[in-house]
Amino acid sequence: MSGHSKWSTIKRKKGKLDAQRGKIFTRCIKEIIIAAREGGGDVTANARLRTAVANAKAANMPAANIERAIKKGTGELPGATYEAHSYEGYGHAGVAIFIEVLTDNKNRTTAEVRHLFSKYGGNLGQDGCVSYLFDHKGVITIAKDAIDEDRLLEVVLEAGAEDVNSDADDAFEIYTALSDLPAVSQAIEEAGIPMLSCEASRLPQTTVMLGEEEATKLMRLLEMLEDHDDVQKVYANFDISKETMEKLRQE
Secondary structure, three states: OHHHHHHHHHHHHOOHHHHOHHHHHHHHHHHHHHHHHHHOOOOOOOHHHHHHHHHHHHOOOOHHHHHHHHHHHHOOOOOOOOEEEEEEEEOHHHOEEEEEEEEOOHHHHHHHHHHHHHHOOOEEOOOOOOHHHEEEEEEEEEEHHHOOHHHHHHHHHHHOOOEEEOOOOOEEEEEEEHHHHHHHHHHHHHOOOOOOEEEEEEEEOOOEEEOHHHHHHHHHHHHHHHHOOOEEEEEEOEEEOHHHHHHHHHO
């Protein structure tokens, strides 16, 4: 799980989550639209929609925005038609990269993602080349100053969480089976615990240890991929030392 933890921690420390609040809202809206279109607008009956709404709430998206996105997904309001796609490839030192996108023009997005891989030292691969290296899980992130760890463990484990990672110095990461994510997030919400994020994620089964130079180059590639308007999420199976982590946080 290091690839997820290290990449998430670096982004939080560099302030990217706050700096890109508008982009985060756009990504949440796209996911809500897709979820509502595929499974209907009833949050209680649509697990994917429940997760998407929970993530939007964790990002402090206004309720009115969430409601409009649901109505766009169900066709009650006009909106763009998005399709979900994924891309797989390799970064520096053979690090596996898995990308999820929502786009209204697959050909354009494919060309642009391929260009980013090429420009920043990676290689876009074939479908299936790295997906088997990741487990599809639910991940909820909670700031460490929001709750005592013992209380958090009591709430989430009773609700069905698989594990809680406290290695990062700024946040707890709660891991669940994908099917249990809505129930665990609901238990957290009912307990009055604020969430930083709540999402379906892909956790690496194994990781590649990187030195400072390789890590710096990989971070640039991952950041440029995440900055693309159609990209929803980027996953990579890397690990780095605490010393390298500190240097990357400050760049």
